[in-house]
Amino acid sequence: MLLSVLEVIVGLSNVILGVLLLFHVRSALRATIGPCSQEPAQGNVAIMIPFFNEPHDTLIDALNAIEQQDYLGRIEIILVDDGSTNDTSVHVRRWLAQRRHWRYHLEVLERNGGRKGKALDIAMGLVSRMAEVVTVIDSDTLLAPSALQRAMDVLLQDERNVACCGLIIPMQRQGNLVEKLQYYEHTGFLLAVKHAQSKIGKVAVIAGAFSLHRTWALKELGGWGQWLVEDVAWTWKALANGYRIVYAEDAIAYTVCPSSFTQLFRQRRRWARGKVEAVVAAWQTSRWQSVLLMPWTLLWGQISFLPCLLIAPALAWVPGSSGLAVMVTLNVGLMIVLYLLAHKRDPNHRRVARGARISAALKATACNLLFDVINIPANLLGVVDGVCNRPKAWLTRLPHGAGNSASSPNDADAST
Known part of the structure; x- marks a missing residue:
């Protein structure tokens, strides 16, 4: 009975991975025709940055990175100090006192709201009427x-697109084991999945570290304050309303990720x-659309709770498991191929020799499989938190001291 269940789960996962692979092949064939011409986007953009006890030099x-944007339109930046207990706002005011290219506004809150989404809702109320995105x-x-310009170009390609995210790359790619594993996660399998999802406008997560939303969609669907993991839940609510969400692979942002297993555990638990919040938000919006989103839930569930690295050792000891062994092997093979395609699309690796690319793909796949096993306890506890509706806690915030932003360790990307 257990073998049959595992065969169904891994088999469905293989089907989803196979479909993703087909989208990559289709995209590659279309790319040979040449890109379509499009005028660069020039709409007015509002950038919202909530922060909590962020070291002033980091902010x-x-x-400074925003100041260096080569965007053709206008940019306004709303900074929300979410009840910080350090002196970062003082340093920000000094920075703002100098002449700047874009327009800035700093809002300081007396008390910390406990969740990034609440700070974003406050910032949304300060966005000018002229902001289109x-x-x-x-x-x-x-x-x-060029990150903002490229993301805007992708978002505005289609009127049905309501949100877009960029490529998030961890800064600490040469750091410790935890940091290296996250680098391979973000630049490998996740990149491949998002590229394929974008072709059908069904990107399942727009990373809170760098995401764009049409202003009218935010006003229609509402903000983020009710959720603990606001980017995932808002994304699924938008998808359940039938809107398109896309991915700009050339819009690159570098961010900080957890540097210890303790930080990683808390982040992945949250x-x-x-994910539970997202499924509920989608179900409450449209049950039919929620059913259409289930493949992404299934893929996440298989990776998060039954990774192939965990299943494989048992196959040698269980009689009659040859069919499951084939499926597991195929699952790993599909992941390697998808990583190869993602690695080729990564701007940092497009000119890497084929042999080095294959070697990197094998290494990255092994790291991802190991990473999936490491994250199982956090994933299980997080789902229990959601199902039991336990009190919402940010988990990665510290009430005092420097080094923790409103999303730190960063909300880079909540997986598939």
Whole structure:
């Protein structure tokens, strides 16, 4: 009985991975025809940056990166100090006192709201009527100079697109084991999944570290304050309303990720609870659309709770498991191929030799499989938190001291 259940789960996961692979092949064939011409976007953009006890130099670096944006339209930046107990706002005011290219507004809250979504809702009330697009970035995220322009170009390609996210790359790619594992996660399998999802306008998560939303969609669907993991839940609510959400793979942002297993555990526990919030938000919006989103839930569930690295050792000891062994092997093979495609699309690796690319794909796949096993306890506890409706706690925030932003360790991307 157990083998049959595992075969169904892994088999469905293989079908989903196969469909994603087909979208990659289709995209590659279309790319040979040449890109379609499009005028660069020039709409007015509002950037919202909530922060909580962020070190002032980290936030100033993020603001300097915004100053260097080569965007053709107008940008306004709303900074919300979410009840910080350090002196970051003082340093921000000094920075703002100098002549700046874009328009800035700093709002200081007396008390911390406990969740990033609440600070974003306050910032939304300060956005000017002229803003056509609202962008959310984390206070420890650095945008590449062309990031905003490229993301806007993708978002405005289709009137049905209501949101877009960029490529999030962890800064600490050469750090410790935790940091390296996250780098492979964000630049490998997740990149491949998002690219395929974007082709049908069904990107399942727009990363809170760098995401764009049409202003009218935010006003229609509402903000983020009711959720613990606001980016995932808002995304699923938008998808359940039938809107398109896309991905700009050339819009690059560099961000800080957890650097210890303790921080990682807390982040992934919160993300897993966010998945429960997202499913509920979608179900309450449209049951039919929720059913159409179930493949992404299934894929996340298989990766989060039954990764192939966990299943494989048992196959040698269980009689009659040859069919499951084939499915597991196929699952890993599909992940390797998807990573190869993602690695080729990564701007940092497009000119890497084929042999080095294959070696990197094998290494990254092994790291991702190991990472999936490491995250199982946090995923399980997060789902229990959501199902039992336990009190919402940010988990990665600290009430005092520097080093923790309103999303730190960062909300880079809550998986598929």
